[in-house]
Amino acid sequence: MIGRRALGVKAPPVRGYKPTREEWQKNLVSPSRRLNERKHLVKEVSKGYFHDYNELRHEGGKAWLAPSTLIRPDLARYFPDIEGVRLTDKAVTHTTDLFKNKVSVVVFSSFQSSEEHINSFVRPTLSDLSADPSFQYVYINLQENPLKGFLVTMFLSSLRQKIPKEQQASYLLSHQSLEYLREPMGMTNKHVGYVFLVDDQCRIRWAGCDWATPVEEESLRKCAHVLLDRLKSGAA
Numbered sequence: 001m002i003g004r005r006a007l008g009v010k011a012p013p014v015r016g017y018k019p020t021r022e023e024w025q026k027n028l029v030s031p032s033r034r035l036n037e038r039k040h041l042v043k044e045v046s047k048g049y050f051h052d053y054n055e056l057r058h059e060g061g062k063a064w065l066a067p068s069t070l071i072r073p074d075l076a077r078y079f080p081d082i083e084g085v086r087l088t089d090k091a092v093t094h095t096t097d098l099f100k101n102k103v104s105v106v107v108f109s110s111f112q113s114s115e116e117h118i119n120s121f122v123r124p125t126l127s128d129l130s131a132d133p134s135f136q137y138v139y140i141n142l143q144e145n146p147l148k149g150f151l152v153t154m155f156l157s158s159l160r161q162k163i164p165k166e167q168q169a170s171y172l173l174s175h176q177s178l179e180y181l182r183e184p185m186g187m188t189n190k191h192v193g194y195v196f197l198v199d200d201q202c203r204i205r206w207a208g209c210d211w212a213t214p215v216e217e218e219s220l221r222k223c224a225h226v227l228l229d230r231l232k233s234g235a236a
Contacts, residue, residue, distance in 0.1 A: 007186045007196075008077025008204040015081055015096045063188060066208035066216040070223050073236070076203040079106065079196060080181050082140060084172025087160060093172055096202060098138055103228045103236075104170075104198045105220070106138040110190055117193030120212040124221045130166065135228055138198075139163075139171045144178065144190075197223055199236050 079095065086093040098104065105125060107118045122137070129135040141159075156173070163171050178187065186207065187194050197206035197220065206223045208216050230236040 006071055006075050006077045006204070007184065007207050009080050009181070009184055010077060012078050013081035013096045013202050015094045016083065017081060062210040063192075064186060064209065066212075066219055067206060068215070068219050070197075070205045070226060071203075073199070073201075073203060073205070076199075076205055077184070078202050079198045079204050080185070082172070082174055083176055084140060084174035087156065087163060087168040087171040087173065090156070095138065095140075095172075098136065098170060099198055099200060099202050101200055101231075102134060102136050103200065103224060103231055104136050104138050105224060106140065106196045106198050108140050108142050108187060108194045110142045110144075113191050114193035117210050117212075118195060121193075121195045121208050121217055121220055124217060125224050128221060129224060129228065132228065134231055135224070136170050137167055139167065141171070141173045142178070143173065143175055195220065197227065199227055200231055201236070 079099070082095045084093055084095075085091070095106070105122060107122065109115045109118055126137055130137070159171075159173075160168060178185070182188055185194070186209065192210050195208045195212075196204050199205050205227055206220060208220060212220075227236060
């Protein structure tokens with residue numbers, strides 16, 4: 001959570017949702033939508049090209065601290081539908097489908113620095129739960145830059161050699177733009193790694209960013225255990 005605000009989007013995700021022509025036209029003439037769009041554009045334009053890198057270098061990327069306990073289900077927001085190519089067979093895969101009947105640790109990585117951040121969080125949790133069929137580790141290799149995304153796609157075979165075989169079915173390479181999702185998700189710096197604990201209803205029940213503190217690392221492990229026990233008892 002950031003302050004008192006839970007991370008995520010308000011509406012449950014819909015697999016591969018695309019707005020209809022009528023919805024697009026309605027948004028186009030909506031005064032509130034146009035005002036929000038203007039504010040977003042002003043904020044983006046005010047950032048320099050190296051804004052994220054400089055922020056990480058001079059201030060660190062720890063924009064918020066992970067909660068010590070699970071976010072209550074009635075306060076939790078939703079993880080948006082993310083589309084990507086599955087590492088095992090290049091099949092188009094949606095996170096909304098992956099989350100069914102599972103407790104998921106979901107991570108976003110775009111750079112080497114973010115991969116190191118993620119590893120500082122997930123090692124104890126994966127060590128404890130990787131063998132549990134109701135648990136999964138969803139790794140989203142997010143490459144919003146088309147050229148970089150193309151280059152990564154060219155080396156999928158080398159990625160398969162690097163990624164453990166048991167994780168490849170939930171390893172996604174995504175080119176989806178998160179321009180309008182970064183702020184509600186708390187993902188404001190592209191060089192930082194982000195970790196989310198998501199329940200079987202696609203709700204974000206815990207989240208962390210940047211380098212994990214020892215308390216945050218243990219918090220993720222404990223929260224994942226609790227959420228998994230609740231899923232199995234039908235009380236998630």
